Amino acid sequence: MIRFHNTLGGEVEDFVPIEPGQVKLYTCGPTVYDFPHIGNWRAYIFEDLLKRFLAFRGYKINHVMNITDVDDKTIRGAQARGVGLDEYTRPFIEAFGRDRDTLNILPADHYPRATAHIPEMVELVKTLLEKGFAYRRDGSIYFAIDRFPAYGRLSKINLEDLRPGSRGDADEYEKESVHDFALWKAPKEGEPFWETVIGPGRPGWHIECSAMSVKYLGKTFDLHCGGVDNIFPHHENEIAQSEAANGVKFVNTWLHCHHLVVDGEKMSKSKGNFYRLADVLAKGYDPLDVRYLLLSTHYRKMLNFTFEALDQARTARQRIGDFLGALKDVSGTATDGAPIDPLIEAARDGFVAGLDDDLNIAEALAAVFTLIKNVNPLLARGEVSKEEAAKVAAFFAEIDTVLAIKPSPTIAGSGKIAKGGYAASGTASVSGGGGISATGEALIADRQKARAAKDFATADAIRRELLAMGIVLEDAKDGVRWKKVGPPKG
RNA sequence: GGCGCGGUACCCAAGCGGCUAAGGGAGAGGUCUGCAAAACCUCUAUCCGUCGGUUCGAGUCCGACCCGCGCCUCCA
Numbered sequence: 001m002i003r004f005h006n007t008l009g010g011e012v013e014d015f016v017p018i019e020p021g022q023v024k025l026y027t028c029g030p031t032v033y034d035f036p037h038i039g040n041w042r043a044y045i046f047e048d049l050l051k052r053f054l055a056f057r058g059y060k061i062n063h064v065m066n067i068t069d070v071d072d073k074t075i076r077g078a079q080a081r082g083v084g085l086d087e088y089t090r091p092f093i094e095a096f097g098r099d100r101d102t103l104n105i106l107p108a109d110h111y112p113r114a115t116a117h118i119p120e121m122v123e124l125v126k127t128l129l130e131k132g133f134a135y136r137r138d139g140s141i142y143f144a145i146d147r148f149p150a151y152g153r154l155s156k157i158n159l160e161d162l163r164p165g166s167r168g169d170a171d172e173y174e175k176e177s178v179h180d181f182a183l184w185k186a187p188k189e190g191e192p193f194w195e196t197v198i199g200p201g202r203p204g205w206h207i208e209c210s211a212m213s214v215k216y217l218g219k220t221f222d223l224h225c226g227g228v229d230n231i232f233p234h235h236e237n238e239i240a241q242s243e244a245a246n247g248v249k250f251v252n253t254w255l256h257c258h259h260l261v262v263d264g265e266k267m268s269k270s271k272g273n274f275y276r277l278a279d280v281l282a283k284g285y286d287p288l289d290v291r292y293l294l295l296s297t298h299y300r301k302m303l304n305f306t307f308e309a310l311d312q313a314r315t316a317r318q319r320i321g322d323f324l325g326a327l328k329d330v331s332g333t334a335t336d337g338a339p340i341d342p343l344i345e346a347a348r349d350g351f352v353a354g355l356d357d358d359l360n361i362a363e364a365l366a367a368v369f370t371l372i373k374n375v376n377p378l379l380a381r382g383e384v385s386k387e388e389a390a391k392v393a394a395f396f397a398e399i400d401t402v403l404a405i406k407p408s409p410t411i412a413g414s415g416k417i418a419k420g421g422y423a424a425s426g427t428a429s430v431s432g433g434g435g436i437s438a439t440g441e442a443l444i445a446d447r448q449k450a451r452a453a454k455d456f457a458t459a460d461a462i463r464r465e466l467l468a469m470g471i472v473l474e475d476a477k478d479g480v481r482w483k484k485v486g487p488p489k490g
Numbered sequence: 491g492g493c494g495c496g497g498u499a500c501c502c503a504a505g506c507g508g509c510u511a512a513g514g515g516a517g518a519g520g521u522c523u524g525c526a527a528a529a530c531c532u533c534u535a536u537c538c539g540u541c542g543g544u545u546c547g548a549g550u551c552c553g554a555c556c557c558g559c560g561c562c563u564c565c566a
Contacts, residue, residue, distance in 0.1 A: 031564090073564070155494095157492075230565085232493090258495070261560085370512080
């Protein structure tokens with residue numbers, strides 16, 4: 001039984017989907033006014049883990065992720081650049097897709113864009129007006145919070161307790177109550193707007209998620225995810241709009257992932273600790289090492305991003321890669337060592353039990369590393385048969401449908417991924433994915449010749465040269481193994 | 491002020507009432523190796539922010555306190 005911590009109620013509870021075997025999932029997507037930073041990716045990777053694990057447990061998933069392509073920031077950005085909204089947001093949408101693939105995140109089933117769903121939003125606002133939950137003021141339409149008594153249930157907020165914030169937003173005209181929020185914003189000079197039956201204007205921030213989720217998932221669906229900062233007001237407002245309009249429960253389970261901080265502090269451009277994915281990759285790190293790091297801390301815990309932690313993540317992932325390489329090299333037939341099957345089963349049980357428990361990734365990973373720890377000694381003593389090694393490798397392939405931290409064939413082909421290759425003794429013909437340059441191959445071959453001639457000075461010089469190229473050599477009994485490594489530690 | 495999160499070894503991080511406190515990284519010694527690397531073996535928290543309490547028994551429950559952090563209408 002899978003259990004999740006539901007923000008609504010604040011407790012870990014059994015997960016029971018509305019339709020057996022099916023999960024309807026909505027995750028808050030990017031506002032495409034800029035490139036995402038690694039904190040955004042932390043959230044998307046958490047959602048990917050969630051999704052992959054649900055699939056692993058046999059669920060079919062219908063995943064919707066919105067693309068917010070009209071809001072204050074996209075409008076401001078487009079104006080500043082003197083281009084249309086569509087032209088302004090397009091590169092960010094494309095970059096989002098690229099980075100998502102780079103991080104091995106499965107695409108959603110639907111990526112509805114706000115600008116493509118104006119009629120649905122208008123319809124929803126119309127319903128709210130008709131039902132008396134909304135009112136007009138100076139061309140804008142607001143949601144009247146005091147008509148929705150359940151307001152504040154998700155975030156456990158009492159409106160009276162809210163610290164009165166600065167109310168200098170020029171968009172806010174006269175509202176009945178300070179906390180009422182805009183469903184529809186009156187047109188302003190120079191801003192894009194739509195002519196609709198509820199009047200000209202553009203949608204408020206929250207309405208798109210309510211309108212698009214109902215379209216693709218129905219009035220009530222299973223899971224809604226986002227960052228903790230979305231709890232209030234965004235998700236609170238979504239609940240108010242959706243439940244007021246539809247008269248039924250909006251979402252059964254809310255999952256919120258905690259923030260990522262850098263060196264213990266919130267990322268900010270002024271502090272110089274603000275990283276986008278490209279900034280990290282530019283330092284030579286493998287994107288899947290980044291994925292591993294962002295994945296390996298429980299989603300409800302604040303994640304402190306440091307390059308030291310990234311180095312540790314890389315090493316941990318390397319240990320898995322080395323282990324898989326060693327499995328590949330097993331050629332022996334049989335053995336009377338300890339049986340492998342129980343070790344694999346124990347690992348699988350631990351892995352599933354961990355993730356079943358509100359995605360306890362640490363427990364799941366511990367089970368995986370324990371398997372490595374148990375099999376490596378057998379490997380070292382030559383007590384693993386080829387068949388057994390294949391079984392262990394198959395297990396890793398199985399769990400990697402969830403973790404997705406191993407080089408995938410497509411990305412490995414680009415040669416960016418640290419992956420063990422293997423060169424038969426003396427020939428340096430490399431096999432296996434990962435790719436290595438022709439000069440690299442030639443150097444390995446030269447070094448093998450030098451070693452055969454006991455010219456160790458030359459051999460070591462070549463090894464250093466390859467290291468400078470980011471290639472580490474490991475001399476094994478039956479040949480030389482190479483792997484690519486990232487930037488130097490420290 | 492309100493709501494919430496966290497403080498477990500040198501670092502990261504599980505455990506949340508009961509065997510010798512997971513796992514990863516780093517470090518020390520050893521085996522293997524031409525040397526390395528990887529792997530293996532051994533070691534590295536009598537103790538889980540502090541002080542009380544409950545209990546036969548507490549990082550694990552209760553209370554108080556001390557730190558660090560997040561949100562309170564831009565924000566994953």
